[in-house]
Amino acid sequence: MAVTLAIQALVSMATFTVPVLAPVALPELGGSIALIGLFVALIYLGAMVSSLLSGSWILRYGAIRISQVCLLLCGLGLSIAAAGQLWCLVLSALALGAGYGPVTPASSHILARTTPRHLMGLMFSLKQTGVPIGGVLAGMLVPSLVGVAGWRGALLVAALACVLMAVIAQYVREGLDDDRNAQVSQARRDPFKPLRMIFAMPRMRNLALCSLLFGAMQLCLTTYLVSYLTEDYGLALVSAGVILALTQGAGVVGRLLWGWVADHWLEPRRLLPLLALLMAISSLLTAAFTQSWPMALVVAVSMLFGATAIGWNGVYLAEVARLAPAGLAGQYTGGTLFFTYFGVVAGPPLFAGVTQLSQSMASGYLLFGALMLLIALLLWRFAGTASVRGDPG
Structure with missing residues (x-):
């Protein structure tokens, strides 16, 4: 539960980070605040596709491994945004969406295996509190990081946090991904x-x-x-x-x-x-x-x-x-x-x-x-x- 909650919170924070920074970053980039709506839409378009494909990936590679990839994709998306070009925001949003989509199916796969049926409602709800917790973290920490390192630095710090969480998750991967099956067909054959x-x-x-x-x-x-x-x-x-x-x-x-x-x-x-x-x-x-x-x-x-x-x-x-x-x-x-x-x-x-x-x-x-x-x-x-x-x- 601690690992899935932390992963959910970090990925959620990553998706909130750019919108939180928008009032500072967009004037410098020459864009209007209205672009943030398009940015969020692109994140969820990416999430639609990646969540649909994630089931077979989870069975083949394991839920923790897929979660690690998601964290790295979110870190990549934030790093791309830090490049400081408007066109980079498109790639950033798609990378964040690709990382956001599979996280919930992966954590659901783990909890479905490890949670007694009479506690599933509470445990799944507890895990899903990671989404608003991520929003709270972005709202509380990111503006302070901007004051210290600028908006590009804040993006890179958030990206580093995602990478570190991916490394930490490796310590529990062997025990939680013991049901992975390399014989499962690739999702791309039947999306x-x-x-x-x-x-x-x-x-x-x-x-x-x-x-x-x-x-x-x-x-x-x-x-x-x-x-x-x-x-x-x-x-x-x-x-x-x-x-x-x-x-x-x-x-x-x-x-x-x-x-x-x-x-x-x-x-x-x-x-x-x-x-x-x-x-x-x-x-x-x-x-x-x-x-x-x-x-x-x-x-x-x-x-x-x-x-x-x-x-x-x-x-x-x-x-x-x-x-x-x-x-x-x-x-x-x-x-x-x-x-x-x-x-x-x-x-x-x-x-x-x-x-x-x-x-x-x-x-x-x-x-x-x-x-x-x-x-x-x-x-x-x-x-x-x-x-x-x-x-x-």
């Missing part, structure tokens, strides 16, 4: 096999398709909340940033809480529609914000939004691993993340388009709240159908 596997299993297919909107909702929350609170609600930038930080913190707590609930109280197939419903309610309430709302209520709604829209991942990934045949959790996770990352890529532009047409960010949260309500109803129906058929928990 769409994970998708066919997922569509051949109705419950896995339903989860994967619903995760598309889950991923979109998460990115729309974190991408636009500060702008919405400053432009529509009228908060100062610093105050809006504090609310975003509280929202991210609620996401960390939510991941652990929902994991515990899934293990001890409400099985994942029942919990996921409830989380979708709470996301829908939170998004619709966010769309209703006006300056007459008390600050405490705005904070409470934002934290509920974060606890659900950021906190769902661990329960979802644990359910994917539980449904996957023995030894194939990484392959199925990589296939389902293809849909999740597609939602991450497509969601924010759709949100922005709706906002542009209506001249109000509230309409974006209204649309996504309505869509998430539909997803909640579909997931609840899927869960009921599985119960009638007698499918396992």
Whole structure:
């Protein structure tokens, strides 16, 4: 758990580092801050492809070895960005995406082998806290590094941290990669096999398709909340940033809480529609914000939004691993993340388009709240159908 959490946090920090540095670096490079949206989209496009291909790589080379390669790719991506040319950012984003995509399938493969089934929700959720922890590390450490070594130096220090973590992971590789099989065929021979596997299993297919909107909702929350609170609600930038930080913190707590609930109280197939419903309610309430709302209520709604829209991942990934045949959790996770990352890529532009047409960010949260309500109803129906058929928990 410690190794997978550290790897997840370092890779996540790497993807956040360039956006954190953007206000300092882009003026020097001659680019506008709007380019950061394209940079993030390219990261997740790369992650879509690499997560889809990662299942066979994990089986062939081992989850830790693939995680080490991911860390080195992230270090390479940060080093390329440090070259200080706008065109380098394209290569940087693609390298970061290639490194980001396989990390979650690799860690899921390890945890599926080593975690008792009655603890899968909590352990997968704990592992997934590495993503917001990486964001916190980037936000806290990278600006300080800029003050000491400049933005290029900060990128290189973050790259070095990824390389060091890859070296540290070597010490546990032999024990955790003991199930690797060199006879497994190369993923490039059949890159769409994970998708066919997922569509051949109705419950896995339903989860994967619903995760598309889950991923979109998460990115729309974190991408636009500060702008919405400053432009529509009228908060100062610093105050809006504090609310975003509280929202991210609620996401960390939510991941652990929902994991515990899934293990001890409400099985994942029942919990996921409830989380979708709470996301829908939170998004619709966010769309209703006006300056007459008390600050405490705005904070409470934002934290509920974060606890659900950021906190769902661990329960979802644990359910994917539980449904996957023995030894194939990484392959199925990589296939389902293809849909999740597609939602991450497509969601924010759709949100922005709706906002542009209506001249109000509230309409974006209204649309996504309505869509998430539909997803909640579909997931609840899927869960009921599985119960009638007698499918396992």
